[in-house]
Amino acid sequence: MIVIVAGVSGSGKTTVGELLASRLGWHFIDGDALHPKANVAKMASGIPLTDADRRPWLRAIEAWIDGQLAMGLPGIVACSALKRRYRAELLDGRPEVSMAFLLIGAPVVAARLAARHGHFFDAHLLGSQFAALEQPGPGEDRVMPIPVIATASPADLVDEVISRLGLVE
Numbered sequence: 001m002i003v004i005v006a007g008v009s010g011s012g013k014t015t016v017g018e019l020l021a022s023r024l025g026w027h028f029i030d031g032d033a034l035h036p037k038a039n040v041a042k043m044a045s046g047i048p049l050t051d052a053d054r055r056p057w058l059r060a061i062e063a064w065i066d067g068q069l070a071m072g073l074p075g076i077v078a079c080s081a082l083k084r085r086y087r088a089e090l091l092d093g094r095p096e097v098s099m100a101f102l103l104i105g106a107p108v109v110a111a112r113l114a115a116r117h118g119h120f121f122d123a124h125l126l127g128s129q130f131a132a133l134e135q136p137g138p139g140e141d142r143v144m145p146i147p148v149i150a151t152a153s154p155a156d157l158v159d160e161v162i163s164r165l166g167l168v169e
Helices: 013-024 037-044 051-070 084-091 106-115 125-130 154-165
Strands: 003-004 026-031 074-079 095-103 144-148
Touching: 003 013, 003 051, 003 084, 003 154, 013 026, 013 074, 013 095, 013 154, 037 051, 051 074, 051 084, 084 095, 095 154, 144 154
Parallel strands: 003 074, 003 095, 026 074, 095 144
Antiparallel strands: none
């Protein structure tokens, strides 16, 4: 099984993903590590990514997921998956993949991003993240992502994801 922990930048997907992987003993990868260098440079310069920019990144995440599944290895990947079509691309044809989508308001994320250091994501891009965000909900192409309100502690969020996805520790 693969679990995608999704949400806007600063929602806690890396923190939750790492903790979830540690608790389950599964491999974790931060989808940000799979961005092409050009994407990282754009974001570091405060330039929002386009759908065309995201295409090779999504393909890299899909390749990682498919590689894990082919080897029979469970894993966790953190990925923004802001739009419904991105989520569909990641989930369609992969019944062994589930998604927990971290929901959080812009003011909380803005405070988190202001306190975050050493990450290439320019905090000024937060508005573009919320502008691109299509909230998970009815009408998703496949199984709807599990919405998780991301204001609790990371440990509590992991407990919720494990419970709601029926994962076994």
